[in-house]
Ligand SMILES: Nc1ncnc2c1ncn2[C@@H]1O[C@H](COP(=O)(O)OP(=O)(O)O)[C@@H](O)[C@H]1O
């Protein structure tokens with residue numbers, strides 16, 4: 001089977017500033033890939049480029065194939081049907097990624113209705129409601145019946161991120177892109193959301209592009225990692241290999257930092 | 270950014286005193302306008318008293334040059350002011366919001382072109398644009414007054430809508446909606462319009478006041494709804510010649526207009542506190 005995402009020598013420019021330089025990255029169906037790098041290294045840009053949502057001021061060159069469709073230079077109209085079917089995205093900050101004026105249940109119903117229509121079913125309101133409840137149960141949102149009527153600001157950060165994940169699941173994508181989905185959360189919630197994501201990806205047989213600046217977090221949910229620095233891919237390989245024998249200086253520093261952090265934690269414990 | 274700040278502020282603030290005073294003043298005009306549809310104290314066209322009588326129990330605002338009850342005419346003026354205000358805001362709102370949304374979503378050059386055009390149009394006084402529209406139509410009527418003022422307002426509404434929509438389009442939840450495959454029309458209806466609506470609604474209220482003033486000005490210049498439509502502007506114009514002998518003729522319609530406009534502005538201010546999330550969060 002061909003790759004869901006195939007990025008080949010992608011460069012992205014803002015004016016004459018190079019933001020991404022010759023980035024290559026591919027994701028096969030069912031594969032779980034981690035994209036690691038410090039803040040500003042171009043991780044989010046890579047993910048946005050993959051679905052053709054780069055900001056208007058940016059120019060891209062190279063090749064980006066999404067389910068076999070060339071993204072660079074493609075019309076928005078051509079890409080729209082791929083977004084939400086091939087990929088769905090969970091963002092870092094669930095508070096701003098949800099519309100503040102819509103109850104969360106209705107926000108989940110939006111992509112859900114779109115998918116059901118595409119599958120040739122115009123869902124009734126009751127069917128839609130029931131499916132929203134099912135999704136909220138799947139992401140383990142407590143008391144989904146009441147919470148689906150709540151507005152984003154009435155939920156906790158972890159609950160909001162569960163809602164955002166439910167929205168992505170409603171699309172039933174082949175590839176879930178999670179852009180630092182746990183960065184904005186406290187440590188306990190982080191672990192819960194991480195477990196949830198890993199379980200949902202496994203249960204649904206989705207591929208995963210997990211973006212993080214945090215090596216240990218990535219290592220827990222992916223098979224393969226791609227390490228980025230200053231818009232360049234510096235290392236890529238199976239997670240165990242990169243972890244145990246990092247070849248690039250930058251990766252080595254990431255691993256060392258993670259180890260010393262672990263040691264510090266153990267020291268405290 | 271309004272939408273975000275709302276989230277930091279749970280419950281919206283209560284309707285304020287400002288809002289209530291506004292509701293009462295505007296409500297008074299609405300009540301009178303509706304009342305005049307079925308009843309007026311006197312026949313508005315009948316000579317029911319002497320000429321230029323001073324205010325009395327029989328004629329609260331006196332009579333005009335032809336002996337007609339002046340209070341009746343002022344009451345009828347409410348109808349014109351409200352109809353023109355509502356009609357102009359409806360036209361200006363529909364055109365303005367559509368243009369503004371179009372500009373916000375348009376390609377760079379079309380947006381720049383629209384923005385520049387709007388800036389030029391806004392530099393013209395509302396009344397001047399309205400006069401041009403009336404001049405371009407065959408004769409002045411109630412409808413041309415509404416259309417003229419509506420068109421003049423549409424530029425202001427369009428510019429505001431464009432700015433508000435562009436701001437919302439930068440927010441994360443728009444990107445999130447796009448990543449899940451929401452179409453542009455879907456984004457406008459589901460996310461953009463609901464999020465800019467509170468601010469637009471307040472602005473519409475203010476435009477309503479401007480429209481009432483513009484209508485009075487057009488009628489004063491003889492470019493508004495022609496008689497027998499009893500516009501306050503027309504009454505003012507008629508009273509001009511007798512302003513020293515019967516000042517009530519100029520004072521009363523002016524007062525009616527002031528009450529309406531002040532009421533609408535208070536209503537808008539109250540609405541802003543009540544409905545616009547940014548204000549309640551900033552307090
Ligand atoms: N629309 C844009 N215009 C100009 N520069 C941008 C734009 N978006 C991102 N950048 C820059 O690109 C770099 C990479 O950004 P990003 O991919 O968001 O980093 P991260 O790895 O933290 O996700 C940053 O230096 C950022 O400032």
Ligand SMILES: [Mg+2]
Pocket residue numbers: 043044045179180
């Ligand atoms: Mg990022």
